[in-house]
Amino acid sequence: MAVELSTWDAQGTPTTTTFSTMRFPAGEAHVKVQDDADAGATTEIATLRGTSGDDLVLLGMWADAVRQRGARSVALVPYLPGARQDRGLPFGAKVYADVLNGFGIDQVIAFDPHSPVIVGLVERLTVVTSEQVVRDAVLDVEGDAYAGIIAPDKGAVARATAVAESCGLPLYRAEKHRNPDTGKLDGFTCEPLPADGRFLVVDDICDGGGTFAGLASATGLPRERLGLWVSHGVFSGRAPQLAEHFAEIVTTDSYPAQQDVPGLRTVPLSPYLTKEIR
DSSP states (O other): OOEEEEEEOTTSOEESOSEEEEEOTTOOEEEEESOOTTTTSSEEEEEEOSOOHHHHHHHHHHHHHHHHTTOEEEEEOSSOTTTTOOSSSSOHHHHHHHHHHHTTOSEEEEESOSOHHHHTTSTTEEEEOSHHHHIIIIISSSSSOEEEEEEOSGGGHHHHHHHHHHHTOOEEEEEEEEOTTTOOEEEEEEOOOOSSSEEEEEEEEESSOHHHHHHHHHHTOOGGGEEEEEEEEOOOTTGGGGGGTOSEEEEETTSOOSSOOTTOEEEOOHHHHHTTOO
16 A cells, blocks of 8 residues: 555654554455544644555545544645646546545645646645755765756746756756647757756656657767756656666655666655645
8 A cells, every 4th residue: 555654743743653554355445543542632644655546545534534533634645646637628637636625634745746737726735846855865965066957848947947046056948849730749959058067857757758868869968967856756668768868867755666767766755745744
């Protein structure tokens, strides 16, 4: 199960976890009280990683149990499911938001959501942005410093700009180009880059990795001069081949990666999310 439970006491100190999870033989999700002390005086925390519908139902069971005991519920949902389905038929972002809202959770904490649309749909939502995590985990670590940040397409400009400004680095923009007749990608371009230095590509999600591989080729830089940060690493399809283009690939533990990517480094998000608990 990708739902992890923990408990804080009234002073905000981790204590014995109140609930444990299980499934009945027929498959229904369930939670059990494993520690009956301090009912109503605790903050109950559930962490959901990924998009499993079974885990969402389990989250709802937990939320109901917490509410019945009179405690406060906080769900850490770093990868908001449906954030990329923010338009069209069906309106997936609203469907997922309605599910989360229906649980009546007191606070939902997410990390770097793909779309502002879902941010406006999920109730009692706290958003943690990526710039501090990138700075701590990539740009302030020992080793050769990065000389700039690259936004791989228009949709990444805002978050890449926030990272660049936070770290005092210049921003360079790349673009994807589509064939107007077919709608398919037919090339990438990037602003001219300095002759020296390493550059970090910053975006929110890596699925199959095609955008990043195409961008890396468009820069003309060897892999030793390129790094990649993605807030959520799905890493489907041919994503492992990104290691041929980027010397450093970093993501978070918001989503259970579908494949192993050579050299991938994963940053735990819990310290950044839990400090936002109110």
